[in-house]
Amino acid sequence: MLRAHRERQKKLLPLFSPELRATRMAFAKGIWDLFLVFTLVFWISICFLYGAGYDTMRHIKDSTFIFRNFDDSQTANDLSSMIIAGFEDPNAPLLKVYTGSEKYDSVAAIKDAVWKGNAWGAVIVNDGFGKQLEQALSEGADYDPTSAVTLVTEESRHYFKVIMVNKAAQTVLTALEGPFSQQMFQRMVTADGANATRVIDQANANALITPFSYAVDNVAPYHFDMSMYILSVTLSLCMVVGSFIPSNMWKSIEEPFYKQVRITHVIALRAFINIIWAAFICIQATGIVFAFHGPLWSPSTRDFFAMFAIFLLNTLSFTFFIDCMQNWVHPRFLLGGYFTTLFVNIAAAVFGPELNNHFFRILYAVPFNNSGLMLRTLLTNGSYNKLNFAITINVLWSLVWWLGSTFLIARKARRVYEGKMLMANVPPPAAPQPAVALEKDAAHSPTNSSALSEYLSSATASSGTTPSPSETDISARMRSARARKSNDTTSDIEIEDM
DSSP states (O other), rough: HHHHHHHHHHSSSSTTTTGGHHHHHHHHHHHHHHHHHHHHHHHHHHHHHHHSOOGGGGGGGSSEEEEEEOOOOOHHHHHHHHHHHHTTTTTTEEEEOOTTTTTTOSSSHHHHHHHHSSSSEEEEETHHHHHHHHHHHHHOOOOOOOGGGGEOOOOOSOOOHHHHHHHHHHHHHHHHHHHHHHHHHHHHHHGGGGOOHHHHHHSHHHHHHHSSOOOESSSSSOOOOTTHHHIIIIIHHHIIIIHHHHHHHHHHHHHHHHHOOHHHHHHHHHHHHHHHHHHHHHHHHHHHHHHTTOTOOOOOOHHHHHHHHHHHHHHHHHHHHHHHHHHTGGGGGHHHHHHHHHHHHHHHHTTTTTSOOGGGGGGSSHEEEEEEHHHHHTTTTTOOOOOHHHHHHHHHHHHHHHHHHHHHHHHHHHHHTTTTTTTSSSSSOOOOOOOOEEEHHHHTTTHHHHHHHHHHHHHSSSTSSOOOHHHHHHHHHHHHHHHHHOOTTTTTOOOEEE
C-alpha cells in the first residue's frame, strides 16, 4: 500500500515545477486580491465603528431639556438663574426655558413631553420650594432638599447616550448645591442684622447645609436588566445564525437547482427556506430573552410576539441582502461584504445615531438602529414611539433586497443554463483551440509533410467509390504513418485506405 502511494506521488508534480507556473501565478493573484480587498474592508469597518462613537460630547447640545419654574418666590428665581447659567456649560445639554402661560404649563405636561421623546429630560423647580426653605431656615421646620427640584429623565433612547446626557444634567445640578448654600447663608446673615450664630441656632441644619437638591423621576425605565445586551448581542446572533447559515447551506446545494429547476420555483424555494429558518432562529432568540428577563419586567404574550416580529424583520433584511451578495459577488469576496455589513450595524447598536457627527447619522437608516428603536419602545411600555418610522425602514430594506435577490437569482440561473456563468458568479474560462486546428498547423511543418504526401498519394490510388477522408482521419493516419516510419526506417511506408 505504501509502495502504491509512493508510485502515485511520483506521477504528481512538485509545487515549484515549471509546468505549474501558470497555476502558481493564478493562486498568487487571488491571494493578492484578497489581501487588498480585506485590508480595505478592515479599515473601512473599524474606522466607521470608531467614528460612530468618537467624542459624542461635542454634540451634547443637540439634546434638549425643558426648564420650568413653578415657584414665584425670590429664592426660586435666584435658583432658576443659577440653573440656567449652569446649563450654558458646553458639556451640558441645551436648556429650553419656558415661562408664563406657554406650553408645558404643568408637571404632567412636561413628563408627557419627555415620555413621548419631545425632549431628553426636564428640570423643574417645584411649587412651594421658596416658602418651605425660608421656614426651615428661619423657624427650623422640617425640610427635604430633594423636594426643591425634579429632574425628569427617560431611558427609551439609546442606552449609552441616555446615560451620558443624564449624567451631564446631574453634574450641573450637583455642582450648584454648594454655591447656592453659600448664597442662602449670606442672605440669612445680612437680613435684619442677624449674625451667623443666630442663623445657625434657629435654622434646620439639613436646610442650611443643603438648601436644594434634586429628585430623579424616570418616566420611561427599561424594565429590563439586560437591555443593552438584548439590543446588540441578540440582534447580532439573529443576523449571523438566521442569515448566514441558510445562505451558506444553499450555496453548497444550489447547482442542480439552477441547471434543472424552473427559475420561479428556485426563487420561491429559496425565499421559503430563508423565511422558515429566520423564524426558527428568531423564536428561539425571543425565548432566550424571556427566560432571562429578570425581575423588573413582567412580559405578556403580546410582548413575546412583538419581540419575535422585531427580530424576524431585522433578520430578513439581512437574509435577502446576503442572497444578493451570493448571486452577484465572487465567493472569495463574500466574507468582506458580511464583515462590513456586520460592523456598520454593530456601530448602530452600540453607539446609535443620536448626538453623532452628522455623517454618522446615516445610521438612522440601518436595520439594527430601527430594530433597537422598536425594542426600546416595547421595553418602556410605548415611550419614544417611532414605530411607524422604524417599521417602514426595515420593511423597505427587506423588500428592496428581496427584489434584488429575485432579479439576481433569475439572472444567474439563466446565464448558468446558457453556459455563460459558473456557479462562482464568474464567466467560464475560454475554450481551448480544437485539436484538429492544431494538427492542421502541425501538418504543414517539414517533418510531417512527407508522411502526409505519402498518405494522400495512396488515397488517390484507391477505388473511386471510397469516401473522401475527413481532416480528423487524415491526422490520425498521419500519426500512424509517422510511428511506423520511426520503428522501421528500412521499410517503405504502407498506408491502408480504410
